[in-house]
Amino acid sequence: MKPLLYALLSVGLLLAPSAHAQLAAGSMAVQWNPGAEDCAAHPQPPLQVHPYNAQTFILRENxxxxxxxxxxxxxxxSSKALxxxxxxxxxxxxxxxxxxxxSLLPGEAAAKLPLLIVHTHGHLDHRSGDAQFQQLAHVDVVGxxxxxxxxxxxxxxxxxxVAQIDLGDRIVEVVPTPGHYPSHLTYYDRTTGLLFSGDFFMPGRLIIDDAEADKASAQRIVDFVSQRPLSYVLGGHIELDADGQNLPMGGSYHPHEHPLPMSKQDLLGLPAVLAHFNGIYSTDGIFVMYNQTRMLWLFGAGVIAxxxxIGLGVRALLRRRNSRRLLRAG
Ligand SMILES: [Zn+2]
Ligand SMILES: [Zn+2]
Structure with missing residues (x-):
């Protein structure tokens, strides 16, 4: 190659727009419905839809x-929806x-865009809705x-x-992230730079079933995103309030929630957060990490203890009474 041409090409490459500039923009300006303390008195729509952009929707169950x-x-x-x-x-x-x-898929009833349903993992709060799609044409559900x-x-x-899902002019990459669940997956949309991290990483409790697998997943995902532009990390739930405190478990009211999106920087810090996990229950900043099974075992052991x-105390009391009675009888 001639030096001049090489120099021109090099400059051209340097001036090429970065991958960041090519990400499709979207909006996270949304107020999620908070639910209510008394849902019967303050009924709310069961499902909220936020259009991130014209081709990307965030849905939230109330x-x-x-x-x-x-x-x-x-x-x-252009050829499939996910x-x-x-x-x-x-x-x-x-x-x-x-x-x-x-209703969000383009096309008229008979000619809707085919739909593929995948999951971050198999916990019931992420797949119970599958049942509604079973009878529908052009819908595939992955186990x-x-x-x-x-x-x-x-x-x-x-x-x-890393696997790929081709939606037509839109590639979604699939990265294994076991730890919370044995077959947990994280999805990365090359078009928007959104990363969908399920319960592996979210503004809430990090329930870790397999600590070693989870730590390896954190490193795997850090390596993965370090090569890619990332707009937001979006998880499966919000369990923190705006101050980073845990919302009470099992509540129907989420006032002043922590924002859903987390940043690339947050994610890059995950290996350091997990390094503090003692295998049972630990906290680090806004994150509470625990192993549900071990916590239950510990609770069970505590109850037995x-x-x-109590049993030993009652036995000692009865023995003392008996010996007093014997003394009096004697
Ligand atoms: Zn889960
Ligand atoms: Zn979940």
Whole structure:
């Protein structure tokens, strides 16, 4: 190659717009319905839809409809639509998920864009809505157990490797992130730079089933995003208030919630946060990390210890009474 041409090409490459500049813009300006303390007195729409942009929708189930109040994400490509998670409510009369999603798909009734439903993981609050789509044409639902996930996405060396979903002019990358759940997946949309992290990473409690797998996932996702532009990290729930305090569990009212989006910087800090996890229960900044099974075992062991102590106390008391009675009789 001639030096001049090489120099011109080099300058051209340097001046090429960065990948950041190419991300499709969107808006996170939304006020999520907070639910209510008395849902009967203050009924709210069961499902809220926020258009991030014309091809990307964020759906949220109201805390009055389910205490989990999960988020779901709908991405439209030119040949296919993708729904990430289907929420906590199976009954279409209580939660109009399928009808809402279908109404957002372009095309008339018979010629709707085909829909693929995938999940971040198999906990029921992320897949109960699958039932509403079963009878619909041109809808495929991917299972959530590890065998299904590995086979569908072609992960030969789980949890390594990155799969792709081609929606037509829109590629979504799929990264294994086990730890909260054995087949947990995180999705990255190249078009918007959004990362959908489910319950692996969110403004809330990080429930960690397998600490070693979770730490490895954190490093894997940090390596993955370090090569890519990232607009927002969007998880499966909001469980913190605006001050970073945990909202009470099981409540139907989420006043002053922490914003849903987390930043690339937040995510890059995850390995350091997880390094403080003692395997049972730890806190670091806004994050509470715990292993539910071990907490239950610990609670169970505590209850048994208290019962044993009470039993021993009662036995000692009875023995003392008996010996007093014997003394008096003697
Ligand atoms: Zn979960
Ligand atoms: Zn969840």
């Amino acid at each position: 805390p009055c409809s389910t205490e989990e109040a999960p988020f779901m994400y709908l991405l439209l490509g 729904l990430i998670d289907s929420g906590d409510v199976a009954d279409a009369k209580l939660m109009p998920l399928a009808s809402t999603v279908m 959530t157990d590890l065998a299904h996930v590995r086979q569908y996405f072609g992960f030969k060396d789980w949890p390594n490797g 208290v019962l044993l102590l």
